[in-house]
Amino acid sequence: MVSRVIPVDPFDLVIFGGTGDLARRKILPGLFRRFCAGQMPDAARIIGAARSDMDTDAYRQMVSDAIDEFGGDLAKECDARDAFLKLIGYIAIDARGETGWADLQEAMKGKGRVEAYYFSVSPALFGDLAERLQQWGMADEDARIVVEKPFGRDLETARDLNATLAAYFDEHQIYRIDHYLGKETVQNLMAVRFGNMLFEPLWNSQYVDHIQITVAETVGVGGRGEYYDKSGAMRDMVQNHLMQLLCLIAMEPPARFDPDAVRDEKLKVIRALDPVESYEIVRGQYQAVPMEESEHPGYRTAVGDAKSRTESFLALKTHISNWRWAGTPFYLRTGKRMSARSSEITVVFKDTPHSIFAEDAGRHRNVLSIRLQPNEGITLGVTIKEPGPGGMRLIDVPLDMTFADALGEDGADHVDAYERLIMDVIRGNQTLFMRGDEVEAAWAWTDPIIEGWELRHDVPKPYDSGSDGPTDAFELMRRDGRDWREVSP
Template sequence: MVSRVIPVDPFDLVVFGGTGDLARRKILPALFRRFCAGQMPETARIIGAARSDMSDASYTQMVADALREFSPGAQSHADRLRDFLGVISYVRIDAMGEAGWAELTQKITSVDRVEAYYFSVAPSLFGPLAERLQGHGLADRNARIVVEKPFGRDLETAKALNATLARYFDETQIYRIDHYLGKETVQNLMAVRFGNMLFEPLWNSQFVDHIQITVAETVGVGGRGEYYDRAGAMRDMVQNHLMQLLCLIAMEPPARFDPDAVRDEKLKVIRALEPVEPHHIVRGQYNADPDDADTYPDYRTAVGNPRSRTESFVALKTHIANWRWAGTPFYLRTGKRMRERSSEISIVFKETPHSIFAEDAGRHRNVLSIKLQPNEGITLGVTIKEPGPGGMRLIDVPLDMTFAEALGPDGGETVDAYERLIMDVIRGNQTLFMRGDEVEAAWDWTDPIIQGWTDRGDVPKPYDSLSDGPDASAQLLVRDKREWRKI
């Protein structure tokens, strides 16, 4: 089965911060892969914009080097690489002043083209960029802006940011990007839920025992220490990535698959989240690697703050106050320097109400596992008889629902999240992007949790590098006679 690629309309894409790490690692390689796939028209134009003093030729060389480093296969597509570099240009620009804006305006002169502006810059520059885009006549009806997280650091700053962007752009023109929502398996989750009669009737508290969402990383804070120590795992991961995954799992079926219908249902979930009790929260900081403390120091050393109380790990238990999920706990955890890199959603169904088998057959539960990384896929754990003689012994086996064999080698094409999301911006499809009221509702739930542990003076619990996190995290589930699924 060959994937069908539908070309998008001609567009101009300006990448503010076009020399930065995100542009080099993600944005430009994503555009190149879509160019090679035939989805990006050759009449498209990509304009890098940054403070660096560079010519078109030097910027093009930087892009070529980035693609060879971060886009596997670029070397073997020399002709396509040359053609792609032909649509690249550069403008030296001052986000806080007027330098470069006249030149940029001259480049964006065509009518009836989509105009997209990617803010791959610090949030403090979002407002000045939006203001100057409007001031130079670039915020017209064809314009769209792409905004990277963080979307504020609390409810107050999120509201201020939304209000600033709203002064210059309509909500339908603002694309708040969360790359987790661009993953193939996240969208497949919606297809499995709403495209099959099999699961939706069971998708409620009557049949689901609990739900776990885990995002574990083996890396530490790396070069993000200064930012991360101001944010922590709650702001950096839970308020956005894990919150969005929770919404897709828990939301009601939308009336139709369009942006506002989907986002309306997600918003209802966030507003129905119950406050988190202090004893249902575990925070941690990773210790140094005992075998190589120089390369992998402890969290406080890594961020340069020996008295830091910022969490590199957080686990919590929450509930959703509605008819569908009343009584079903949701367990969320995320952390750095964990044992394995893994992002997984697990829907753990209840045991059968009565077992007809002997006690030695054991108790078994079906688990629907949605794996987001490192290997995307969906599996359903089913209980079967263990093969062979010797009585009725039950075992759990995975039923693979990634359908790689059924779709064939071409149908299983892996598309990076940024590829899909950037093309959605060009198409004007906001389904996989957060709306302003979603962001504010998420902060409205998150802020009291952070304020609570700040007021209590809670100190994060230490945990070993490359472990499953603090021991108290396991106890969070043990108290409920449950356990975390293995990372």
């Protein structure tokens, strides 16, 4: 089954930081795949903008090399590379100076089309770029800016960043991109919830025992040690990625599938979150396994700080104080150097109110598992009789919809999150992008948690690289009579 591709209107996309790692790994290969799929018009233009002194031919070669390295099989099979490279331009530019801005202004003059500016740079440069765009007359009503996380490091800096951007652009022009929201399965959360009569009547505390959200990574901090040690798992993952997943799984049905209607409901979830007590949170930090230390150093070695108290693992329990979810706990967990790479949302339903079967039939619950990566798909566990003689023995079997199987190898699961989100920017669809008040509300909930462990001088619990995290995280669940689902690829 091949997904239907709807072409977008002609546009100009300027990528500030166009020679950087994100542009090379994700943005440029993703745009090429969209071009190969027929979604990008031949009249589109992509302009790389960076400090590197190179001409357009050299930049096109860099783009071609990036496609070879990061484009995947679909890009390698596409014979439209020369046509795509003709859309590519380059301007050497200084974000804080005057170099290159006149050239960019001339290139963008009088086109009468969508103008998108992707800030693929450090957040410290967001204000400078926004100011320069206004000074040079490019922050007009047709302009849209795309900004990458982190959206601040606390409530105060998030407010400052929002105020800075708001000085030059209206909220409807600002696209705060979180690539997790571009994943096919994340969007399917809304389709599963609001497109099926089967689930919505059961989607509340009367029927749901608890919900788990896990984002596990096998990689360590790698070359991001300096950044990560100032952020940690809470700032890097929970405040944005896991928070957004929590909102989508818990929010009320919006009045319509409209950007502000959806984001209004997400905001209500964040504002209804209970504070997290110290005993409801577990922080961890991975350590090297002696036999693997040379290949996989421990966290403190990787970041170069033998006394670092930054967490690489976080597990917490929270509640949402509203009518739908009162009494239903939400367990969030994320970590680096864990046993498997897995992102999954698990909805565990309650026991039947009365079992007609004997005790030896066992305890069985319906579990809805939504896998975000890898092997995107949805599985619903259903209780049936075990085949064969010998009485009524119950077992759980999965009703499995793995997207690659259900939709075919040419299905929509080949579309990278960045591809989808960039095309949404061009269409002017902000549904999958965070609004400024969402960001601030998330930090307002997160800041007291961070301040709490800093005041207590908490030290993260050690856990072995390649494990499922510190043992205290399992106790967090077990004292409630529950268990984490196994982290499996």
